[in-house]
Amino acid sequence: MQLHKRKEYWNSPTMSWWERAYLFEIVRGLSITGGVFxxxxxxxxxxxxxxxxxxxxxxxxxxxxANNRGKHVxxxxxxxxxxxxxxxxxxxxxxxxxxxxxxGFDPDDPAHPKYPVRFExxxxxCIFCGLCVEACPEDAIRMVKEVPNLPTxxxxxxxxxxxxxxxxxxxxxxxxxxxxxxxxxxxxxxx
Amino acid sequence: MIQDLVVNLxxxxxxxxxxxxFGTVLTWVERKQAAIMSDRIxxxxxxxxxxxTQFKLIWWGLFHGLADGLKMxxxxxxxxxxxxxxxxxxxxxxxxTPVLLVFAVIPFGGTLHxxxxxxxxxxxxxxxxxxLQIARLDAGLLVxxxxxxxxxIGAMLAGWSSDNKFSLLGALRAxxxxxxxxxxxxxxxxxxxLIYGTVDLGAIAQQQSGVVLGVLPAWGIFFQxxxxxxxxxxxxxxxxxxxxxxxxxESELIAGYFTEYxxxxxxxxxxxxxxxIAIIGALFTTLFLGGYNLxxxxxxxxxxxxxxxFPLAHGVVVVLQLVVFLAKVLLVxxxxxxxxxxxxxxxxxxxxxxxxxxxxxxxxxxLTVTAVAVWALGAH
Numbered sequence: 001m002q003l004h005k006r007k008e009y010w011n012s013p014t015m016s017w018w019e020r021a022y023l024f025e026i027v028r029g030l031s032i033t034g035g036v037f038x039x040x041x042x043x044x045x046x047x048x049x050x051x052x053x054x055x056x057x058x059x060x061x062x063x064x065x066a067n068n069r070g071k072h073v074x075x076x077x078x079x080x081x082x083x084x085x086x087x088x089x090x091x092x093x094x095x096x097x098x099x100x101x102x103x104g105f106d107p108d109d110p111a112h113p114k115y116p117v118r119f120e121x122x123x124x125x126c127i128f129c130g131l132c133v134e135a136c137p138e139d140a141i142r143m144v145k146e147v148p149n150l151p152t153x154x155x156x157x158x159x160x161x162x163x164x165x166x167x168x169x170x171x172x173x174x175x176x177x178x179x180x181x182x183x184x185x186x187x188x189x190x191x
Numbered sequence: 192m193i194q195d196l197v198v199n200l201x202x203x204x205x206x207x208x209x210x211x212x213f214g215t216v217l218t219w220v221e222r223k224q225a226a227i228m229s230d231r232i233x234x235x236x237x238x239x240x241x242x243x244t245q246f247k248l249i250w251w252g253l254f255h256g257l258a259d260g261l262k263m264x265x266x267x268x269x270x271x272x273x274x275x276x277x278x279x280x281x282x283x284x285x286x287x288t289p290v291l292l293v294f295a296v297i298p299f300g301g302t303l304h305x306x307x308x309x310x311x312x313x314x315x316x317x318x319x320x321x322x323l324q325i326a327r328l329d330a331g332l333l334v335x336x337x338x339x340x341x342x343x344i345g346a347m348l349a350g351w352s353s354d355n356k357f358s359l360l361g362a363l364r365a366x367x368x369x370x371x372x373x374x375x376x377x378x379x380x381x382x383x384x385l386i387y388g389t390v391d392l393g394a395i396a397q398q399q400s401g402v403v404l405g406v407l408p409a410w411g412i413f414f415q416x417x418x419x420x421x422x423x424x425x426x427x428x429x430x431x432x433x434x435x436x437x438x439x440x441e442s443e444l445i446a447g448y449f450t451e452y453x454x455x456x457x458x459x460x461x462x463x464x465x466x467x468i469a470i471i472g473a474l475f476t477t478l479f480l481g482g483y484n485l486x487x488x489x490x491x492x493x494x495x496x497x498x499x500x501f502p503l504a505h506g507v508v509v510v511l512q513l514v515v516f517l518a519k520v521l522l523v524x525x526x527x528x529x530x531x532x533x534x535x536x537x538x539x540x541x542x543x544x545x546x547x548x549x550x551x552x553x554x555x556x557x558l559t560v561t562a563v564a565v566w567a568l569g570a571h
Contacts, residue, residue, distance in 0.1 A: 026534065030530065040228075
């Protein structure tokens with residue numbers, strides 16, 4: 001005696017006798033998974049990578065977007081000094097309050113008397129919003145698409161300072177015409 | 192007398208080492224094979240650093256099994272406030288010990304002549320010969336089933352003494368499932384016993400070194416292909432692995448009958464499961480895949496179907512047989528892992544219906560046909 005009738009669904013599966021016999025479909029499924037296994041093993045044995053996974057942090061993915069907001073860089077003047085004038089606008093606008101700047105006074109450069117003695121970003125709290133880049137009046141801070149090398153056992157190791165931020169090579173920058181490089185054009189802001 | 196003791200102790204040491212290594216390595220094989228099957232990399236970070244150097248042995252993550260074992264040892268050994276502490280304490284051992292004992296009757300190689308193998312010992316051993324098997328029992332296959340049946344008691348004890356409803360449900364499922372499938376396992380093997388006329392596993396392995404129909408090696412799988420499939424299915428069900436992992440179905444019963452077990456006690460259950468994979472592999476190899484011999488190979492060397500003979504030295508034969516046995520076992524283990532990571536879990540009613548309405552009649556038909564064929568052909 002059946003107490004309640006099981007509901008019939010519009011897409012209730014109908015199986016052929018071949019599928020009902022169960023064994024053949026199992027063999028098919030096993031051959032699919034086994035085939036993927038053999039294929040990946042063959043790739044691995046012939047020196048290729050048998051997986052879709054990217055090793056992190058050993059490998060960097062090649063498919064980052066061109067405008068990916070990865071790690072910060074400080075742009076440099078042709079003489080290698082940071083373009084930053086330590087105005088603290090990035091530190092002010094930063095929603096996570098991760099930027100710490102300590103300003104110094106340079107009497108030898110009247111055009112840029114302030115410069116950063118210390119410029120540190122705490123990547124354990126950075127949210128990669130890019131507001132610091134937008135706030136900067138000097139185009140001194142930018143974000144490149146590569147991500148910072150962060151994996152560590154101590155969160156205090158996730159502060160990056162001037163030496164890491166200044167590793168970006170300004171020679172390859174086409175967006176910024178440096179004085180003396182494009183037909184001797186002078187910087188407009190210089191008196 | 193002393194010689195027998197020495198040789199048997201060596202065999203026992205070899206068998207225990209092989210089983211423990213299989214139990215550890217299979218955890219890694221399972222994770223790695225599952226990963227490769229699904230386009231992933233799998234466990235590859237654990238390493239052993241050689242002391243005083245910066246040289247790290249990674250070996251594709253082979254040490255993850257070791258790390259897992261260490262972790263199990265160091266975990267807190269939580270004990271539930273149960274009314275049956277004794278049963279709770281011995282249940283993991285009741286599961287673990289019989290699994291190890293089963294291997295005692297499985298032949299892992301041909302015959303060993305120590306005097307011929309090491310000439311320096313020839314005076315001591317004389318021309319004594321030892322089959323590479325810990326216990327050469329006439330009732331080998333029966334012993335396998337007797338010990339295999341003991342693990343049910345362990346699972347039931349664990350579920351009952353944990354004082355937990357999930358554990359109890361898991362134990363009930365384990366009991367009904369394992370008893371059902373053990374019957375089928377026995378029935379499928381009966382056909383083989385009819386053909387070979389013995390339950391001595393050593394004799395069964397030896398009988399498979401011949402040739403049938405001119406070219407095929409006389410393996411059990413060629414006599415009983417149907418029984419081989421049924422046996423492997425029932426054995427996986429007996430080991431409570433996916434697609435038959437109802438007793439420990441984690442989405443329904445947390446961990447089934449060992450929900451309340453932690454630390455190394457839980458590790459023992461897991462370890463027993465992985466060793467049982469190897470045991471099933473060894474049993475399947477011995478019964479259906481010709482045991483320790485390559486096709487057309489005997490203790491003396493190769494005899495090809497055409498009648499050409501390639502005699503081999505005794506040492507070469509012994510090493511070859513040990514290696515071939517382990518390789519076959521590993522292949523069967525790998526197949527079980529393939530099944531485990533490919534098929535979805537049965538529902539409980541489907542599981543028992545599959546056992547009693549599908550596999551049981553098939554096993555009976557197989558047995559009947561075999562019996563009639565053996566009687567008609569007048570074999571042995």
